[in-house]
Amino acid sequence: MKKSSVGYYGKKVLVFFFSIVILSLVVFYVARLAPGDPLVSYYGERAEKMKPQERAWAEKKLGLDAPIYVQYIRWAKNALRGDFGISFKYKRDVLEVIAARAGNTLILGGIGFVLIFGLSLLLGILCAWYEDRLLDRVICKVGTVTSCIPEFWLSLVLILIFAVYLHVLPSSGAYTIGKEEDLGDRIRHLILPMTIVVLNHLWYYAYMIRNKILEEVRADYVLLARAKGLNRRRILFGQCLRNVMPAYLSIMAISVPHVLGGTYIIETVFSYPGIGTLSYESARYQDYNLLMVLCILSGAAVILCNMIAQTINERIDPRIRAKEIMEESRVEYKGI
Amino acid sequence: MSTKGFELAGIRPVEEEKPVKRKWYEGKPLASILILLAITAGCAACQLFIPRDPSYMDLLNYNLAPCREFLFGTDSMGRDVFSMIWYGGRISLFIGFAATVISTAIAIVFGAVSGLGPQWLDTLLMRLTEILLSVPSLLFVILIQAVLGEASVLSISFVIGVTGWTSIAKVVRTEVRQIRGSEYVVAAKCMGGGFFHILWRHLTPNFISSIMFMVVMNVRSAIVAESTLSFMGIGLPLEVISWGSMLALSEKALLSGSWWLILIPGVFLVVTLICVTSLGNYFRRSANRSQSNL
Numbered sequence: 259m260k261k262s263s264v265g266y267y268g269k270k271v272l273v274f275f276f277s278i279v280i281l282s283l284v285v286f287y288v289a290r291l292a293p294g295d296p297l298v299s300y301y302g303e304r305a306e307k308m309k310p311q312e313r314a315w316a317e318k319k320l321g322l323d324a325p326i327y328v329q330y331i332r333w334a335k336n337a338l339r340g341d342f343g344i345s346f347k348y349k350r351d352v353l354e355v356i357a358a359r360a361g362n363t364l365i366l367g368g369i370g371f372v373l374i375f376g377l378s379l380l381l382g383i384l385c386a387w388y389e390d391r392l393l394d395r396v397i398c399k400v401g402t403v404t405s406c407i408p409e410f411w412l413s414l415v416l417i418l419i420f421a422v423y424l425h426v427l428p429s430s431g432a433y434t435i436g437k438e439e440d441l442g443d444r445i446r447h448l449i450l451p452m453t454i455v456v457l458n459h460l461w462y463y464a465y466m467i468r469n470k471i472l473e474e475v476r477a478d479y480v481l482l483a484r485a486k487g488l489n490r491r492r493i494l495f496g497q498c499l500r501n502v503m504p505a506y507l508s509i510m511a512i513s514v515p516h517v518l519g520g521t522y523i524i525e526t527v528f529s530y531p532g533i534g535t536l537s538y539e540s541a542r543y544q545d546y547n548l549l550m551v552l553c554i555l556s557g558a559a560v561i562l563c564n565m566i567a568q569t570i571n572e573r574i575d576p577r578i579r580a581k582e583i584m585e586e587s588r589v590e591y592k593g594i
Numbered sequence: 595m596s597t598k599g600f601e602l603a604g605i606r607p608v609e610e611e612k613p614v615k616r617k618w619y620e621g622k623p624l625a626s627i628l629i630l631l632a633i634t635a636g637c638a639a640c641q642l643f644i645p646r647d648p649s650y651m652d653l654l655n656y657n658l659a660p661c662r663e664f665l666f667g668t669d670s671m672g673r674d675v676f677s678m679i680w681y682g683g684r685i686s687l688f689i690g691f692a693a694t695v696i697s698t699a700i701a702i703v704f705g706a707v708s709g710l711g712p713q714w715l716d717t718l719l720m721r722l723t724e725i726l727l728s729v730p731s732l733l734f735v736i737l738i739q740a741v742l743g744e745a746s747v748l749s750i751s752f753v754i755g756v757t758g759w760t761s762i763a764k765v766v767r768t769e770v771r772q773i774r775g776s777e778y779v780v781a782a783k784c785m786g787g788g789f790f791h792i793l794w795r796h797l798t799p800n801f802i803s804s805i806m807f808m809v810v811m812n813v814r815s816a817i818v819a820e821s822t823l824s825f826m827g828i829g830l831p832l833e834v835i836s837w838g839s840m841l842a843l844s845e846k847a848l849l850s851g852s853w854w855l856i857l858i859p860g861v862f863l864v865v866t867l868i869c870v871t872s873l874g875n876y877f878r879r880s881a882n883r884s885q886s887n888l
Contacts, residue, residue: 277725282724288737406867408818410825411860414844422851429848509599515727526826541736542828557725564724 269564272446277561280415286330286552289546305515308442333550340469352551357537363532366448367521374517375510378460382467385557387494389472389481403460409458409520413527416450449530458520463513470505474498504570515560598863621823623876627868633866637687638784640680646676648835667854670688670846674855677836679862685836686863689751693816696755698762698809705766706793710774723760733818736828754819762808771800798813803877810874814867821863839864 308316317323323330324363336343344351381397388394421429435446474480483493525534533552540548596742628753646652656672686783710717726734734757773779774797782792802876817837824838832839840859847855 273721279723281725285737325864364698402871406814406871407864408867410822411841411856413858414841414856417848418851418853422848426860523618523822523826534724538826550757560727561724 259364274561274565278558281552281557282554285550287326289544289549290329292327302562309556311379312341342551345548346545346546347543353549355548356533359532362530363521363525363534366451366455366525366532367517371469371514371517373456374459375464377456377468378463381460381464382471383494385464385468386471386475401465403418404457405461409523410527412457412559413450413454413524416453420450431531451524451530454524455517455521459513459517463509466509467502467506470502471498474501490498508567508570509520511563511570514563515556518559600747605645621870626872629865630869630873633862634687637683638678640684644677644680646674646677648673648681649833651767657850657852665857667852669840669843669855672848675858676838677861682835682840683887685747685830685834685864686820686838689747689820690813690817692751693754693758693810694809695811696752697759700756701759701762702766702793702798704759705763706714706770706797709767709770710789716767723763727760735823739828743811746836747830749820749830750823754816756816758812758819761779762805762812765808766801768799769804773797773800792841807874807878810870810877814870814874817863817867
């Protein structure tokens with residue numbers, strides 16, 4: 259058991275690093291092959307008026323003169339030492355630039371994530387409890403409609419209502435200039451983006467959980483428990499939910515990238531200074547070093563979350579493993 | 595001997611369900627289909643009834659609220675929103691379908707290769723999809739779009755199609771793995787059927803129903819993707835009118851408080867999406883569901 263555990267996690271770690279290397283290679287090549295002048299993002303307007311010698315000097319200074327694979331090897335060597343280069347636009351160390359913004363995204367995404375999962379579990383249970391009755395139907399309908407609304411349009415409408423017509427909430431940014439330390443002001447700036455992050459994902463996950471619970475409720479042990487005289491509440495909370503939990507946890511893990519991707523667009527609409535706006539800028543204006551680190555960070559987060567979900571499925575929930583083994587043997591048998 | 599003697603205690607009485615005769619329209623999302631048809635027809639035949647050239651900039655009447663002359667008002671460049679809606683809907687819907695065709699084709703071939711191939715190929719391809727899934731698709735789209743250069747209707751469809759196939763491919767692969775050992779597939783192989791023959795004649799008819807829902811949903815996400823990209827200014831340019839590029843002017847509209855520039859294209863967009871979704875849900879809904887034990 260112990261030995262197989264080491265092998266199991268060792269393999270995961272290997273796959274993780276392999277994926278990161280491939281990802282960095284792809285992003286590195288695509289970014290550099292894309293048309294656009296990285297010098298513009300470093301020197302601004304001046305880059306267009308440069309003489310050829312000046313250009314050559316500038317490219318050499320930024321390490322853009324060698325063939326791409328040489329550049330990649332150079333970058334990888336430095337990256338392994340923890341040096342990811344400087345951002346062309348901000349002219350500071352990439353990690354510094356990201357660290358300055360990461361907090362904002364973590365607040366938006368993190369609190370949003372917790373809210374989404376608390377509320378979706380609640381809604382899911384509520385729907386399953388009142389299956390096919392009025393409450394369930396109303397929640398389902400409202401949910402389907404809200405999940406159809408593109409997040410950027412919902413943001414626009416909410417800005418229009420609350421910022422333009424009612425003047426109660428700010429329309430952009432993370433704080434009013436000059437009030438950086440004011441907690442109340444920050445919260446006021448968070449309300450609209452947070453509402454959209456939550457609304458946009460809540461329904462999707464609530465529906466998933468509802469269906470999982472409904473599947474579970476149709477199992478035979480529920481019938482047995484009913485026959486023994488247990489009441490509905492004790493069966494649902496004491497037995498069904500415990501069986502749904504592993505699936506719920508793995509859905510949670512997989513959803514991290516979706517929530518993350520959603521915050522990217524919302525941040526851009528609200529000009530919220532976070533990782534999302536930074537990625538958008540860096541991809542548009544050829545800020546190579548910054549783009550690389552951002553892609554690798556989000557890629558690593560996603561791969562890690564997928565692995566956690568897989569581990570939950572395989573290790574924590576023995577039923578899934580048993581089922582898979584059975585299915586595999588069936589498929590292999592048929593394959594012969 | 596009567597069968598009564600063999601009746602076991604505790605078994606649920608099996609009720610003979612009478613086949614209920616349903617009218618042809620029952621259980622089908624009729625309203626959604628009708629609205630969707632109306633919007634599609636309106637967009638397709640828009641030349642017949644739109645009052646003005648959608649790209650004509652009427653500099654005397656810019657930023658007008660909806661009135662009798664301009665049914666949905668005019669935007670900040672003096673274009674007639676009513677004409678733009680129908681004209682732009684064409685492009686939005688076209689992108690939705692074209693991108694879905696591209697991504698479904700890629701997904702079916704990719705999933706089938708992965709499902710039919712040997713173990714190592716399968717593992718490799720599935721790892722690849724995971725890596726692709728791991729880049730936020732927005733970044734990916736920006737990068738590909740940058741490589742392709744100036745955005746056009748076709749290039750946007752291509753970009754959205756190329757980034758949207760992974761989840762369908764996963765389902766296709768699972769389904770193919772389950773039926774690849776079936777006798778008819780083996781028989782077709784023995785008789786020398788090629789990959790595409792087997793895929794098209796034997797595999798696709800079997801898994802088409804399980805991906806139908808995802809394919810319809812793909813239309814929806816493609817339309818959303820186009821409008822989001824155009825809104826952010828990395829999709830279609832302002833001159834190419836679509837529901838998304840109409841919304842790209844909304845930042846100015848927010849400043850001037852012209853609600854019609856934001857609400858009208860958005861409502862058309864959302865109504866279309868809701869109809870597509872309910873169509874997708876219709877495909878997914880299983881015919882009979884078992885009874886709850888709770």
